[in-house]
Amino acid sequence: MAVVDQQSGDSVKTSADSQSQGAKTTWFERVPAIYWLLALVLLIMPVMASDFALYQIFGWSFILGMIALSLMFLAGYGGMVSIVQMTIAALAGYMLAIIGDSAITEISLGWPWWISIPLALLIAMIFGTLTGALAVRTDGIYTIMITLAIASAFFYFTRQNYVLFNGFSGFNGVLAPNLFGIDWRNPVPFYYLTLFWATVSYLVVLYISRAPFGLALQGVRDNARRMAALGYNVNAHRIAAYTFAALIAGLGGILLTWQSTQISPGTAGIGPVIDILVIAVIGGMTRPIGPFIGAFIYVILKTFAIDILVSLGLSGDRFQLLIGLCFLLIVFFSPDGILGLWDRMRAYQKRDPLRDQMGEAP
Amino acid sequence: MNAPTTVAERLSASGTANALELRGISKLFGALVALSDITISVHPGERRAVLGSNGAGKTTLFNCITGDFLPSSGTVRFFGEDITTFPAHERIRRGLRRTYQISQLFAGLSVFDNIYLACRGVSQNRFSLRRPGKDDALMASAEDLVRVVHLDEAKDTLVSELSYGQQRQLEIAMALSGAPRFILFDEPAAGLSPTERSELIEILVGLPDHMGFIIIEHDMDVALRVSESVTMMHNGRIFKEGKPAEIEEDPEVQALYLGGGDG
Numbered sequence: 001m002a003v004v005d006q007q008s009g010d011s012v013k014t015s016a017d018s019q020s021q022g023a024k025t026t027w028f029e030r031v032p033a034i035y036w037l038l039a040l041v042l043l044i045m046p047v048m049a050s051d052f053a054l055y056q057i058f059g060w061s062f063i064l065g066m067i068a069l070s071l072m073f074l075a076g077y078g079g080m081v082s083i084v085q086m087t088i089a090a091l092a093g094y095m096l097a098i099i100g101d102s103a104i105t106e107i108s109l110g111w112p113w114w115i116s117i118p119l120a121l122l123i124a125m126i127f128g129t130l131t132g133a134l135a136v137r138t139d140g141i142y143t144i145m146i147t148l149a150i151a152s153a154f155f156y157f158t159r160q161n162y163v164l165f166n167g168f169s170g171f172n173g174v175l176a177p178n179l180f181g182i183d184w185r186n187p188v189p190f191y192y193l194t195l196f197w198a199t200v201s202y203l204v205v206l207y208i209s210r211a212p213f214g215l216a217l218q219g220v221r222d223n224a225r226r227m228a229a230l231g232y233n234v235n236a237h238r239i240a241a242y243t244f245a246a247l248i249a250g251l252g253g254i255l256l257t258w259q260s261t262q263i264s265p266g267t268a269g270i271g272p273v274i275d276i277l278v279i280a281v282i283g284g285m286t287r288p289i290g291p292f293i294g295a296f297i298y299v300i301l302k303t304f305a306i307d308i309l310v311s312l313g314l315s316g317d318r319f320q321l322l323i324g325l326c327f328l329l330i331v332f333f334s335p336d337g338i339l340g341l342w343d344r345m346r347a348y349q350k351r352d353p354l355r356d357q358m359g360e361a362p
Numbered sequence: 363m364n365a366p367t368t369v370a371e372r373l374s375a376s377g378t379a380n381a382l383e384l385r386g387i388s389k390l391f392g393a394l395v396a397l398s399d400i401t402i403s404v405h406p407g408e409r410r411a412v413l414g415s416n417g418a419g420k421t422t423l424f425n426c427i428t429g430d431f432l433p434s435s436g437t438v439r440f441f442g443e444d445i446t447t448f449p450a451h452e453r454i455r456r457g458l459r460r461t462y463q464i465s466q467l468f469a470g471l472s473v474f475d476n477i478y479l480a481c482r483g484v485s486q487n488r489f490s491l492r493r494p495g496k497d498d499a500l501m502a503s504a505e506d507l508v509r510v511v512h513l514d515e516a517k518d519t520l521v522s523e524l525s526y527g528q529q530r531q532l533e534i535a536m537a538l539s540g541a542p543r544f545i546l547f548d549e550p551a552a553g554l555s556p557t558e559r560s561e562l563i564e565i566l567v568g569l570p571d572h573m574g575f576i577i578i579e580h581d582m583d584v585a586l587r588v589s590e591s592v593t594m595m596h597n598g599r600i601f602k603e604g605k606p607a608e609i610e611e612d613p614e615v616q617a618l619y620l621g622g623g624d625g
Contacts, residue, residue: 212482212490219468219479226466229428230483230536231454240489 042195051187057303059190059259061296062198066252068279068291070245073205076285077214078241079221082135084147086276087154088128088246089253090268094158094165095120096174096254097263103173104166113177121250128246129239136238151273159265170264174257184258194255198292201248205288208244217241282330284339293338301326379442381406381544381574382427387436389422389598396422397433397598406441406543408574409566411585411606414595415618420578421463423595424546428460429453441543455484457543461533461550463578469522473513476521477535478504484540503539511535511565527558534565545575551584563587586610594618 100116158165176184283294305319334341389397429450511531579585594602
């Protein structure tokens with residue numbers, strides 16, 4: 001019994017929290033102090049950080065984190081590795097540019113934001129659902145292959161289609177609407193905009209993970225056959241997970257398009273599409289915070305790799321090599337990403353030397 | 363879509379039909395004949411044991427009934443309804459349940475979450491995005507099931523950390539979720555200690571009268587104590603049917619099953 005107690009103490013806390021302890025402690029007492037600290041630091045960040053850091057480092061991290069979060073939801077809870085999440089984000093961006101405003105006035109319809117944004121998200125969700133309907137019939141490596149195939153098809157299609165997607169150059173001049181008299185393109189408003197939506201996505205995923213839908217999804221991940229024998233339509237649950245993930249990816253895609261004010265085939269090229277997988281893996285896919293950690297590391301590396309190389313007297317052209325090496329190191333030392341590293345460190349600190357020694361004694 | 367919800371409604375809706383009626387069920391795996399022309403009728407509330415040596419086709423029969431795979435030929439009727447080609451989840455929603463010979467549980471979730479999932483699977487709002495509150499009816503019924511199978515103390519334990527016996531108990535709890543009308547138990551006593559066996563018998567005997575079941579069991583003690591009729595299977599065919607006492611004394615059965623054979 002002692003062994004069971006010790007091991008399960010941490011991992012089952014979530015379910016125990018929401019049920020038995022719910023009456024005794026309020027919700028904000030149950031959030032660890034480090035999360036409050038992180039929230040405070042993020043809120044007052046504009047006081048400390050430069051415009052460049054706010055816009056390019058944090059804004060970009062939050063956006064990529066959201067897109068990787070949609071993958072984490074599918075892969076971590078549903079056991080489905082989808083390569084198509086960046087493609088869905090790009091599709092939402094494209095739809096925003098086509099339905100809303102851009103510099104390419106001969107294609108863009110110029111409809112107001114309250115039509116273009118919901119419509120872009122809706123189309124992204126339909127696309128995600130259709131992709132899911134195709135992909136859920138496969139497993140493991142085949143899911144990866146089929147979603148990769150869809151992602152490549154989308155990339156080449158947008159590059160060659162000029163009627164709707166404006167081919168190679170895509171759309172520029174896609175600006176965030178001037179809502180509430182604020183220019184959201186300014187670094188500080190944009191920082192808070194991305195922080196807000198990243199936080200909302202994070203909390204929603206966290207919440208749903210313990211709701212019937214999320215629990216059922218984890219059940220499907222662990223044992224699909226048993227889920228069917230419990231009355232669940234397994235494929236319907238998987239497809240619904242794709243739909244939900246597409247909403248988060250779509251939101252990320254819209255923010256990404258505003259951040260760079262343009263959308264083009266390169267946004268969802270094979271490289272960026274796989275980068276989302278890399279972000280999710282190095283961050284860790286066991287909890288929704290992982291993708292944001294991964295995105296932050298990715299953005300830092302991507303932004304400063306050239307400077308590091310140049311300062312070492314090397315050619316800046318090789319920055320991809322440096323990024324690749326860093327990822328290799330992380331994955332080598334912790335296959336389950338930074339989250340896995342963190343969990344092992346916590347377990348090591350919590351270790352009770354006395355009990356361990358007694359356990360080892362014959 | 364409006365399935366009857368209470369047991370009484372279901373019983374009246376089912377009329378006089380048999381709980382389970384298999385007609386000419388065959389299952390081929392390539393050239394291997396796993397089941398051949400199985401015809402069984404089980405009336406509502408009946409408790410039937412299926413005996414037979416390894417490879418007799420008992421678990422294959424279960425898989426055909428629950429829809430884990432489809433029979434090559436024949437029909438399956440559940441309370442009068444032809445469910446031969448229904449997907450597994452549709453059969454479960456109609457009140458059919460099963461346990462597995464090798465526990466099929468959600469290792470990454472707690473005992474309570476496993477049972478809660480089982481309760482949710484046979485009720486509404488499977489896709490609900492709202493977390494269940496404290497007054498959620500399903501939470502209460504899940505709590506009850508935890509108690510029925512004596513897992514109160516392990517409620518928040520991860521399934522991967524349960525003992526073998528506890529996992530078997532959890533299997534049974536999950537089959538009892540919702541309002542089962544008929545349950546298939548696949549060797550529930552396998553690997554249990556004598557104490558756990560008698561607890562299991564207690565649970566099976568204590569099931570409500572309307573709840574029929576088929577139990578596959580190698581342990582004759584368990585099988586004959588909980589069942590009122592027995593079907594003997596051999597090489598994918600029905601070999602004998604009868605009352606437990608008749609089967610036990612049948613010389614052919616003794617030669618085949620009790621007297622060594624290939625089992």
